[in-house]
Amino acid sequence: MTNEKKVEEKSGLSLPKLDERVIYWAxxxxxxxxxxxxxxIPLPLSPMTQEFYDYVDRLKPDSVILYSVDFGPGSLPExxxxxxxxxxxxxxxxIKVVIISVWEPTAAPVNEEKxxxxxxxxxxxxxxxxxxxxxxxxxxxxxxxxxxxxxxxLKVDYYGNSIEDLxxxxxxxxxxxxxxxxxxxxxxxxxxxxxxxxxxxxxLISIEAAGSAVEVRSxxxxxxxxxxxxxxxxxxxEVLIKSPGVAKKGLDSVTFGVILFVGTIALGNVIYVxxxxxx
Amino acid sequence: xSYKRREIPVVITAALAILVIFEYFFKWQxxxxxxxxxxxxxxxxxxxxxxxxVVSTTIFHIRNVMGRVKKQWYLSAWLVFLMFxxxxxxxxxxxxxxxxxxxxNTTINPLNATISTLLTFFGFSxxxxxxRARNIDATLLLVTAVIIILYVxxxxxxxxxSWSFVGNWLTSYPNAxxxxxxxxxxxMGSIAxxxxxxxxxxxxxxxxD
Numbered sequence: 419m420t421n422e423k424k425v426e427e428k429s430g431l432s433l434p435k436l437d438e439r440v441i442y443w444a445x446x447x448x449x450x451x452x453x454x455x456x457x458x459i460p461l462p463l464s465p466m467t468q469e470f471y472d473y474v475d476r477l478k479p480d481s482v483i484l485y486s487v488d489f490g491p492g493s494l495p496e497x498x499x500x501x502x503x504x505x506x507x508x509x510x511x512x513i514k515v516v517i518i519s520v521w522e523p524t525a526a527p528v529n530e531e532k533x534x535x536x537x538x539x540x541x542x543x544x545x546x547x548x549x550x551x552x553x554x555x556x557x558x559x560x561x562x563x564x565x566x567x568x569x570x571x572l573k574v575d576y577y578g579n580s581i582e583d584l585x586x587x588x589x590x591x592x593x594x595x596x597x598x599x600x601x602x603x604x605x606x607x608x609x610x611x612x613x614x615x616x617x618x619x620x621x622l623i624s625i626e627a628a629g630s631a632v633e634v635r636s637x638x639x640x641x642x643x644x645x646x647x648x649x650x651x652x653x654x655x656e657v658l659i660k661s662p663g664v665a666k667k668g669l670d671s672v673t674f675g676v677i678l679f680v681g682t683i684a685l686g687n688v689i690y691v692x693x694x695x696x697x
Numbered sequence: 698x699s700y701k702r703r704e705i706p707v708v709i710t711a712a713l714a715i716l717v718i719f720e721y722f723f724k725w726q727x728x729x730x731x732x733x734x735x736x737x738x739x740x741x742x743x744x745x746x747x748x749x750x751v752v753s754t755t756i757f758h759i760r761n762v763m764g765r766v767k768k769q770w771y772l773s774a775w776l777v778f779l780m781f782x783x784x785x786x787x788x789x790x791x792x793x794x795x796x797x798x799x800x801x802n803t804t805i806n807p808l809n810a811t812i813s814t815l816l817t818f819f820g821f822s823x824x825x826x827x828x829r830a831r832n833i834d835a836t837l838l839l840v841t842a843v844i845i846i847l848y849v850x851x852x853x854x855x856x857x858x859s860w861s862f863v864g865n866w867l868t869s870y871p872n873a874x875x876x877x878x879x880x881x882x883x884x885m886g887s888i889a890x891x892x893x894x895x896x897x898x899x900x901x902x903x904x905x906d
Contacts, residue, residue: 438822445821462854462861491806492813523747524809526792527801552792555747556740563736570733571740577793617721628849635868636876648849673850675817680843682825687839690829 441682448678452670459670467654470644473598473623474504479512481597482590486610487517487533488603490524493627496672498532499652499665500625501602505533507659508600509540514586515548516596520561521606526552526576545584552576561609565593565618593618604630611641625651707897714895754780779804841867 451457477483485508489497508515517533519525529550537548544550551572554560563571568590573581581587589595593614601607602625614620623644626634631647638645646655649672652665713735719725720732758773766773786797830836847853848864893899 441821441825442818445818459851460855461851464861491809494806494810495814524805527798527805530793530798531802554740556743559736559739560743563733563740566729566736567733571737577791632845632849632868632872633876636873636880638869638873650850669850673852676846676850676852679821679824680846682821683828683839683843686825687829690831 441678445675445678448674449671452667452674457670457674459673461650461653461657461666461669463654463657464651466645466647467651467658470504470623470646470651471507471655471658473621473644474507474511474600477511477513477597480514482514482516482586482595483508484596484599484610484614485515485517485533486520486599486601486603486606487529487625488519488522488525488601488606489528490522491528493603494528494532495668496627496649497602497625497652499649499663499668500646500655501532501652502536502663503652503655503659503661503665504600504625504646505536506540506661507655509537509542510659513597514546516551516586516590517548518551518564519553519603519606520564520609521557521603523553523555525603530576545579546586549584549586550576558609558613561606562613565613568592568595593620596620598623600625602626604634607634607642611637615641703900703903704897706903707900710902711895711897714891751780751784 485505487501489501515537517529519529529552534548534550537544542548552575554564554572556563556571560571569581569587575581575584596614597620599610599614599620599622601610601622604626607622607624607626610622615622621643622641623646624634624642625646626648628648628650631645631651634642634645646652649665649669653669656663656665716728717732717735720728755777758777761773762770762777764770783797783800786794786800790796792798828839828842830839844853844860844863845867847856848860848868853860853864890899894902
């Protein structure tokens with residue numbers, strides 16, 4: 419038994435006396451509450467979210483973007499708002515989109531559900547306005563090959579259609595055929611940064627979970643031109659595109675979770691400090 | 698390991714590595730053509746790895762079923778059944794078929810999200826037990842973590858508008874600088890490893906050597 423443990427037990431304020439189930443139930447209640455009650459928490463707009471929005475907004479008609487999104491279902495609670503909102507913005511513009519995932523095999527059905535469905539709802543035509551290539555195995559090597567010879571590596575789309583039968587793909591040769599890369603997920607952005615940015619000078623912007631957003635910040639604003647990070651950015655983006663969705667409620671839920679998180683850390687430290695003083 | 702099993706793979710690896718590096722920095726169409734083809738092989742090999750994964754998983758779990766391993770065999774049987782059902786439906790009907798989508802949306806999607814969510818509960822429990830200001834270093838870490846946590850949700854800015862400035866400064870300067878150093882050292886290490894592989898000093902990728 420460590421000295422700290424002994425001190426805590428002598429003081430009668432040892433942490434194990436706080437039943438974990440109390441924290442778990444408190445967390446469940448706090449996370450669910452915002453989905454039933456409008457909490458009305460104000461949401462100031464972050465400059466980074468505005469920057470990301472502006473990058474997409476500045477795309478000229480008939481621009482072609484590579485939309486490489488690698489979020490599995492486990493990331494959706496945090497990131498769904500962002501990818502749906504960005505997809506809605508893209509779908510509202512006369513630009514062409516190539517959807518793919520290069521890191522997370524379970525991302526292809528997620529992209530089908532959360533991105534392709536947005537394009538369908540916006541009346542976009544498959545093969546003319548957007549194409550979905552599903553998951554491409556091979557990691558960084560595959561991404562490098564995509565940049566050098568797009569059609570050399572992708573012969574069919576996610577649904578088995580030949581790339582030659584897709585009108586939009588007729589003019590796609592290599593990375594120079596694209597105006598911008600929007601990447602989602604870690605570490606696929608790294609593949610893009612290393613193989614699309616320095617060699618072909620293609621602007622790269624990235625959608626990340628909150629944790630990864632802090633990490634990729636080291637590449638901003640050099641090889642990453644903008645970052646959309648976490649549940650908050652998704653909620654802000656919904657405000658920017660004037661299309662309220664799940665992200666704001668999700669963010670309120672995360673905010674309540676954070677209150678409990680910080681509260682439990684504070685409680686643990688108060689008990690710890692009091693224990694030390696009693697000793 | 699015999700000459701053929703050691704030197705030949707090392708020479709092939711070194712030749713391809715030099716070719717890909719050369720092609721990256723110099724515009725020479727013949728080199729580009731060969732490099733692009735070699736990278737295509739890498740993609741094909743990676744695709745094969747998925748197949749090998751399916752085979753090895755199947756062999757492992759079929760053995761469990763055949764050996765009636767206690768408290769395991771029926772789970773293994775269920776795993777193999779679901780895996781092949783997914784493959785057959787996905788390959789047979791296509792990934793946009795309603796059956797495949799139903800399987801994904803009603804099983805993989807919620808289960809994957811559930812596992813991730815469970816981690817949140819463990820994280821909470823661990824945080825309140827271990828995140829303590831034991832000394833100056835730990836206090837610094839604790840304070841910074843709380844600032845960043847409250848920065849990534851609007852809570853910090855609701856407490857004081859300056860919170861955003863502090864959070865932004867922490868992520869843009871100390872965090873970004875350390876991140877850049879980390880990436881730079883990783884790159885330097887990767888270059889050193891690449892040189893060792895090209896020269897044949899690093900042969901860990903050759904089985905049995």
